Amino acid sequence: xxxxxxxxxxxxxxxxxxxxxxxxxxxxxxxxxxxxxxxxxxxxxxxxxxxxxxxxxxxxxxxxxx
Amino acid sequence: xxxxxxxxxxxxxxxxxxxxxxxxxxxxxxxxxxxxxxxxxxxxxxxxxxxxxxxxxxxxxxxxxxxxxxxxxxxxxxxxxxxxxxxxxxxxxxxxxxxxxxxxxxxxxxxxxxxxxxxxxxxxxxxxxxxxxxxxxxxxxxxxxxxxxxxxxxxxxxx
Numbered sequence: 078x079x080x081x082x083x084x085x086x087x088x089x090x091x092x093x094x095x096x097x098x099x100x101x102x103x104x105x106x107x108x109x110x111x112x113x114x115x116x117x118x119x120x121x122x123x124x125x126x127x128x129x130x131x132x133x134x135x136x137x138x139x140x141x142x143x
Numbered sequence: 144x145x146x147x148x149x150x151x152x153x154x155x156x157x158x159x160x161x162x163x164x165x166x167x168x169x170x171x172x173x174x175x176x177x178x179x180x181x182x183x184x185x186x187x188x189x190x191x192x193x194x195x196x197x198x199x200x201x202x203x204x205x206x207x208x209x210x211x212x213x214x215x216x217x218x219x220x221x222x223x224x225x226x227x228x229x230x231x232x233x234x235x236x237x238x239x240x241x242x243x244x245x246x247x248x249x250x251x252x253x254x255x256x257x258x259x260x261x262x263x264x265x266x267x268x269x270x271x272x273x274x275x276x277x278x279x280x281x282x283x284x285x286x287x288x289x290x291x292x293x294x295x296x297x298x299x300x301x302x
Contacts (some may be wrong), residue, residue: 081183081184082180082182083176083179084180084182084186085176086177087173089170092162092272093160093161093162094158094168096162097161097162097163097165097168098166098168098171100162100163100164100165100166100168101165101166101168101169103145103165104165105164106165106168106169108168108169108172108173109172109173109176110178110202111172111176111179112172112175112176112252113284120258125144125201126198126202127202129144129197129198129201130198130260131196131232132150132154132185132187132190132194133187133191133194133195133198134187134259135184135185135187136185136261137154137179137182138154138155138156138159138175138176138178138179138182138215139154139155139156140156140157140169140171140172140175141155141157141158142157142158142159142160142171142269143159143160
């Protein structure tokens with residue numbers, strides 16, 4: 078499994094992490110393509126149930142960033 | 144919760160990034176990707192029972208009420224006026240989480256087709272006496288019913 082590419086769902090806060098992701102794109106910084114960003118209005122909005130559902134749907138890891 | 148379910152909390156990462164920290168964002172996504180890649184693929188099918196039970200537990204009224212009461216219990220006090228220590232609150236919530244999770248795991252196992260206490264215990268790896276103890280609780284809350292005897296074994300079904 079050397080070429081395994083994990084699927085990571087990233088819940089990003091609209092005001093902090095999502096903006097920093099935007100800035101990372103604008104500044105042409107390199108970051109891995111494995112993350113699937115989901116913009117939320119606040120990272121406190123991410124319910125534990127949502128995290129379990131993401132695992133159920135077959136993601137390998139989750140990042141919650143605020 | 145993820146540890147109790149055997150999925151492992153290493154698959155869940157939490158980070159605080161300010162909107163001005165693009166470099167930090169790149170670093171965190173890289174380290175998360177590396178960590179998860181190291182853990183290998185997550186097969187949700189082998190964890191189907193555990194995931195369903197975890198989802199039921201986290202969505203349950205009992206746990207949500209308790210989480211919502213944290214500040215009130217630790218700073219204001221309960222209905223008897225006793226203020227709870229944070230450690231006590233945490234140990235109580237951990238115990239309830241595990242108990243509810245095991246109950247839901249039994250529920251899922253019975254739903255899947257395990258009818259006897261022995262089958263359930265074998266399927267989910269919880270000791271026999273604990274399974275029958277929690278089954279009694281599930282019966283009381285009308286989630287599981289006793290449907291009769293088969294080969295001198297009690298048979299259970301999901302309501």
